[in-house]
Amino acid sequence: MKDAVRTTGLFKRYGPQVAVAGVDLVVPAGSFAGLVGPNGAGKTTTLSMITGLLRPDGGHAEIDGLHVWRDPVAVKARIGVLPEGLRLFERLSGRELLLYNGRLRGIPKEEVERRATDLLRLMDLTEAADKLVVDYSTGMRKKIGLAAALLHNPSVLFLDEPFEGVDPVSANTLTEVLRGYTESGSTVIFSSHVMDLVERLCDWVSVMNRGHIVAQGPLDRVRGGRSLNETFLELVGGGPQTGGAAGLSWLGRRETP
Amino acid sequence: MTTVRLFAALKLRLLAGNLRGDLTRKLGFVFTLVMAVFLAALGFFLMSVVRFAPPDIATDIVIVVFSLFLVSWMIGPLLAFGLDDTLDPARLALFPLPTRQLAVGMFTASATGVWPLASLVVTAGALVALVSSLGGFLLGILAVLLQFALCLVASRLVTTSLSGALRTRRGRDVLAVAAFASLLLFQLPNLLLNSNLGDPLSLLRGTADLLRWTPSGMTAHAIADGGLTGLGELLVVALVVAAAAWLWIKALNRALVTPDVSNQTSSVRRDRGFVDRFVSDGPLAAVVTKELKYIRREPRYRVVWFSGVVLTGVLAISFSRFEGSGGPVLPILLTTLGGLMMSMQMCNAFGIDGRSLWMNAVAFGSERGLSLDLAGRHLANALVAVPVLLLIAVVAGVLTGSPDGILWAFCAGLGVLGLGFGVGSVTSVVIPYTVPERMNAFTGAAPGQGGQAFASSMGAMIGISLLALPFLVPMLFGLYWVCALAPFYGLAAEVLGRRLGAQLGFARMPELLAAVSKPA
Numbered sequence: 001m002k003d004a005v006r007t008t009g010l011f012k013r014y015g016p017q018v019a020v021a022g023v024d025l026v027v028p029a030g031s032f033a034g035l036v037g038p039n040g041a042g043k044t045t046t047l048s049m050i051t052g053l054l055r056p057d058g059g060h061a062e063i064d065g066l067h068v069w070r071d072p073v074a075v076k077a078r079i080g081v082l083p084e085g086l087r088l089f090e091r092l093s094g095r096e097l098l099l100y101n102g103r104l105r106g107i108p109k110e111e112v113e114r115r116a117t118d119l120l121r122l123m124d125l126t127e128a129a130d131k132l133v134v135d136y137s138t139g140m141r142k143k144i145g146l147a148a149a150l151l152h153n154p155s156v157l158f159l160d161e162p163f164e165g166v167d168p169v170s171a172n173t174l175t176e177v178l179r180g181y182t183e184s185g186s187t188v189i190f191s192s193h194v195m196d197l198v199e200r201l202c203d204w205v206s207v208m209n210r211g212h213i214v215a216q217g218p219l220d221r222v223r224g225g226r227s228l229n230e231t232f233l234e235l236v237g238g239g240p241q242t243g244g245a246a247g248l249s250w251l252g253r254r255e256t257p
Numbered sequence: 258m259t260t261v262r263l264f265a266a267l268k269l270r271l272l273a274g275n276l277r278g279d280l281t282r283k284l285g286f287v288f289t290l291v292m293a294v295f296l297a298a299l300g301f302f303l304m305s306v307v308r309f310a311p312p313d314i315a316t317d318i319v320i321v322v323f324s325l326f327l328v329s330w331m332i333g334p335l336l337a338f339g340l341d342d343t344l345d346p347a348r349l350a351l352f353p354l355p356t357r358q359l360a361v362g363m364f365t366a367s368a369t370g371v372w373p374l375a376s377l378v379v380t381a382g383a384l385v386a387l388v389s390s391l392g393g394f395l396l397g398i399l400a401v402l403l404q405f406a407l408c409l410v411a412s413r414l415v416t417t418s419l420s421g422a423l424r425t426r427r428g429r430d431v432l433a434v435a436a437f438a439s440l441l442l443f444q445l446p447n448l449l450l451n452s453n454l455g456d457p458l459s460l461l462r463g464t465a466d467l468l469r470w471t472p473s474g475m476t477a478h479a480i481a482d483g484g485l486t487g488l489g490e491l492l493v494v495a496l497v498v499a500a501a502a503w504l505w506i507k508a509l510n511r512a513l514v515t516p517d518v519s520n521q522t523s524s525v526r527r528d529r530g531f532v533d534r535f536v537s538d539g540p541l542a543a544v545v546t547k548e549l550k551y552i553r554r555e556p557r558y559r560v561v562w563f564s565g566v567v568l569t570g571v572l573a574i575s576f577s578r579f580e581g582s583g584g585p586v587l588p589i590l591l592t593t594l595g596g597l598m599m600s601m602q603m604c605n606a607f608g609i610d611g612r613s614l615w616m617n618a619v620a621f622g623s624e625r626g627l628s629l630d631l632a633g634r635h636l637a638n639a640l641v642a643v644p645v646l647l648l649i650a651v652v653a654g655v656l657t658g659s660p661d662g663i664l665w666a667f668c669a670g671l672g673v674l675g676l677g678f679g680v681g682s683v684t685s686v687v688i689p690y691t692v693p694e695r696m697n698a699f700t701g702a703a704p705g706q707g708g709q710a711f712a713s714s715m716g717a718m719i720g721i722s723l724l725a726l727p728f729l730v731p732m733l734f735g736l737y738w739v740c741a742l743a744p745f746y747g748l749a750a751e752v753l754g755r756r757l758g759a760q761l762g763f764a765r766m767p768e769l770l771a772a773v774s775k776p777a
Contacts (some may be wrong), residue, residue, distance in 0.1 A: 132554070
């Protein structure tokens with residue numbers, strides 16, 4: 001099977017701190033891939049470098065076999081991105097944001113309008129379509145961000161923490177959309193630290209810790225018969241044996257008067 | 258007492274924490290400290306000098322100064338809202354503090370700091386200025402403390418009662434523009450003085466008479482009086498302070514339990530395709546449409562446009578006194594100045610997009626994309642700027658009594674606008690900086706990027722001025738027709754500058770993104 005994403009020795013440091021220490025990420029085309037890791041593992045930095053938003057200090061990244069930094073035109077037409085933090089053009093309405101995005105990529109106006117209406121309906125945003133994005137809730141922002149990322153029909157979709165701060169109803173909408181999208185042969189890569197979600201959605205998983213990939217492959221192979229959470233804690237070294245609440249003897253104690 | 262110590266310590270710790278690890282902030286703080294000490298000393302000295310004035314004039318001066326202090330204490334924190342974490346009572350809502358304790362604490366926190374102390378020192382200068390007897394001295398100390406307390410409580414009262422509104426998006430949007438308007442308002446007396454509306458002494462007298470019976474007027478008068486009348490006045494002021502404090506506690510109580518109402522929002526009108534009538538469908542039309550919406554809806558844009566236009570207007574009025582003296586020179590100069598002010602907004606074209614610029618970055622695969630983006634921004638800005646320039650040219654021409662200069666002025670203005678867009682395309686990608694979301698009246702750049710902002714605007718200003726010499730110098734020799742070539746010259750500069758900007762900018766897109774995405 002062809003790889004949708006392949007990085008070799010991707011490296012980034014901020015001052016003395018190494019954020020990503022030589023990452024070899026592989027994601028086969030058509031998979032629903034999860035990039036998991038504790039806070040500060042380097043997930044966001046890795047995704048930013050692959051999507052061309054952050055210049056790596058070393059290594060290279062390929063999408064559908066195309067070099068990200070040498071062939072930006074072809075790569076950018078192929079990818080959809082939903083970055084972390086989700087700053088959008090706040091003073092546009094949801095519909096205007098989609099129109100702007102689509103037309104910026106050279107899609108004719110009527111076609112963008114059609115797709116935008118479809119996406120707004122799909123994301124359950126029709127009512128809020130003419131409100132300014134600055135007034136959207138977190139869930140609505142993630143949905144409109146995803147809609148903007150899907151608008152030009154990319155073949156690989158990068159989502160940084162798409163489910164963080166999203167209510168269950170919106171989360172369900174998001175997963176339905178993404179499932180349908182991968183079933184048509186496209187690839188989704190999303191970062192998360194919610195193991196249950198990754199386990200439920202993904203067929204491919206890459207585990208990052210301290211700037212390295214520590215495990216990678218089909219979900220069943222990585223978790224090896226256990227739950228992904230157990231495997232994850234073992235891989236990143238945060239199991240119950242490391243202390244936990246042992247030092248907090250006062251916690252939960254109530255004095256009887 | 259513990260509360261006082263605790264909150265004073267909290268405030269000091271916040272100040273210290275703000276400095277940690279960042280050299281530019283440390284330097285900034287040292288600079289602030291030096292400035293505050295210097296201004297405190299200068300203020301104290303100037304207040305002392307007032308002693309040499311005749312007693313009644315001295316009293317009038319102190320009355321006006323005290324009132325100005327009170328007003329700036331009330332407005333200052335609003336202009337800088339968000340700079341001080343102790344200001345917003347909502348942050349303290351979860352702590353089990355009784356309101357009285359919270360009030361004492363917030364009072365302490367606002368008294369702790371460099372600027373409050375500096376203003377106390379300057380206020381104390383009134384003692385030197387006005388005291389004429391021992392009674393006056395004793396009353397004076399009381400009066401200075403009361404005036405200081407009044408400033409603190411009044412400033413707290415204003416911020417607390419408005420904090421609910423300030424936490425909503427609309428409230429902040431309004432404030433951003435209002436803050437700037439009030440800064441300009443401070444320029445008004447200056448203009449009035451310039452236009453000789455009367456001699457300064459009678460102006461002072463009139464103002465002081467007006468302010469005499471306000472609380473700060475009474476404190477000032479009490480120091481000079483030093484007798485029973487003064488004591489009575491101070492009693493009244495003390496009552497006012499107490500009443501303000503009571504109101505403030507009430508407002509605080511209410512602010513802590515009133516919910517945030519910022520989510521009640523209205524819809525915007527659907528786009529009617531105004532831009533599509535003259536720009537063919539594609540990325541350019543998308544950028545122009547978006548940019549025009551931003552100019553209308555984004556408060557930061559409103560502030561810069563507002564200030565550009567108002568500043569030119571103020572200058573036009575100031576200069577109009579030289580009526581009929583220079584022929585077309587004045588209208589030309591004023592209109593080019595207007596063009597300069599408006600095109601300077603494009604010197605950091607990506608600053609207001611800030612962290613949302615990634616959306617463009619993932620769409621542009623080549624220099625052409627970036628060049629189109631810049632072109633769209635320029636076109637949108639020109640759509641607003643050109644009519645304004647025409648207006649400036651006409652008004653300046655009529656006011657200075659040289660209507661023959663209107664056409665030349667308009668042409669020169671267009672030329673400078675084009676030059677500004679060209680130079681701005683380069684500075685936007687070479688010296689980009691973040692424009693903070695909550696712009697306050699004191700800075701237009703994110704913390705630590707003041708230097709970039711300064712370099713960017715100075716560089717652009719010098720660049721534009723130098724490039725404008727080819728048509729401004731001939732003008733001085735009476736060759737006004739050269740201005741007719743200015744629009745073409747400006748257009749050429751825009752095209753070249755935009756190409757260069759796109760080339761440089763595309764190569765350093767990730768760095769550009771990082772520079773405009775600083776936390777602010």
